[in-house]
Amino acid sequence: MDPTIKHVAKKANVSTATVSRILNNKPGFSLKTKKRVLEVIEELGYQPNAIARGLINGKTETIGVLMPRLLDMFASRVLEGIDEYVHERGSSVIVCNTDNNRDRTMKYLQFLGEKRVDGIIFVSQLLEEDYYRMMADMKIPIILVSTISYEFQLPYVKVDDYHAAFSATQYLIQKGHKKIAMIAGEQTDPVAGIPRIEGFKSALKSAGLTPDDRFIVSTGGYSHSDGKRGMEQILARGLDVTSVFACSDELAVGAMSVAYKKGISIPDDLSIIGYDNTPLAEMSFPPLTTVAQPLYDMGNKSAEMLFNMMETGERSESRIMQHKVIERETVKEILC
Structure with a gap:
């Protein structure tokens, strides 16, 4: 016994x-x-x-993590950082794949409430009022990752998307590019869509270039298939572009696959820069130049902040993580 x-x-x-x-x-x-x-x-x-x-x-030694997609490399790196910290603290993680679906998100929140998790990490999706109310009723700490809520003041861990998009566009401009297209995600998304588009436009204006909405393609998502569709739209518009800023690595690689099929050489005929610096960026051919988000560190820091709130009962300070451009082989310098 x-x-x-x-x-x-x-x-x-x-x-x-x-x-x-x-x-x-x-x-x-x-x-x-x-x-x-x-x-x-x-x-x-x-x-x-x-x-x-x-x-x-009064604790279950489990935390809940809600993510819109589990199969992409963005999510896997963030989750890896969360899980590493939680495991070191002797607790467990319940991961919920919401698929950016409201009903699924509400059901998972109800499930996490029934499981009496000690805290929740809410990753990379818009925090709707219904989500917030349900989590607030649980009376447990909540941390946002790669998202922000101006309506509900919850601590968050993210990069400055406006600044990161500005840096990506500025990098292309410094390489001599003036005709730059953008493959955005959801154009009306206040968390990642709008700030990245505004950062893109701001970098153009700072260089004395005039933003043109024809050069911005909104795909509604950040997947490989969205990138293919976005590149097809750029080509269909007959835009004489020398480079493309894609708002995720998957978008960028999807765009590159269309370019390859059309006989467009990367970077000789067209330069592309991505966003995230997932393992996909290194595995692509040619290797993708991209703006790095410290995804593992973002996940790890969010878990650290959550445990600090669980132990002290005090609100954690939000964190803006540093981004940087990772130069590989998909951007060509244009000599004047």
Whole structure:
């Protein structure tokens, strides 16, 4: 029979309450008593039941993570950073694939509430009022990753999308490009769509170039197929462009695949820069120049912030992470 907390208490000659306080780092015992109890726990091979611990300290030692897509490389890197930190803290992660679908998101939030998770990390989708209200009713800490809410003041971890898009466009301009097209995601998205488009336009204006909406293609998403569709639209418009700024690596690689089929050489005939710096950027041919988001670090930092809130009850400060342009082989310098 597996040892129980009662067996530990009896052998250590203390009460079960004392063993419980030691296991949950509560005060009320001497160092000598703690040492003796821990020695008995090791001797007996006692493993506290997670459910029992939850009943004692009101925690389930699990957190919920909601993501719009689990199969893309963006999500996998963010999740890797979250999971690494959570695992080191001895807790577990429940991952929910919302598919950017409202009904699925609401059902998953209900599920996480029923599971009594200790906190939630909400990744890369717009925080609607219904989502916020349901999470607020749980009375647990919430961290946003790669998204922001101006209506509901929750701490977040993200890059400055406006600045990052400005940097990508500025990089192309510094390489001599003046006719630059943009493959955007959702043009009306206030989190990533609008800031990146505005950053793109601002960089053009700063260089004395006039933004033209014909050069901006909104695909409604950030996938490989969206990138193919976006590139087809650019070509169909007959735009005499020398470069393309794609708002995700998947968009960029999708655009490159269309260029290849059309006999357009990258970067000799057309330069392309992506966004995210996922492993896909290194695996593409030629390797993709891109704007790096520190995706693993964003996930890891969000988990650290969440645990700090869970332990202290205090709100964490939001974090703007640094982006940078990673030069590879898809941007050609145009000499004047």
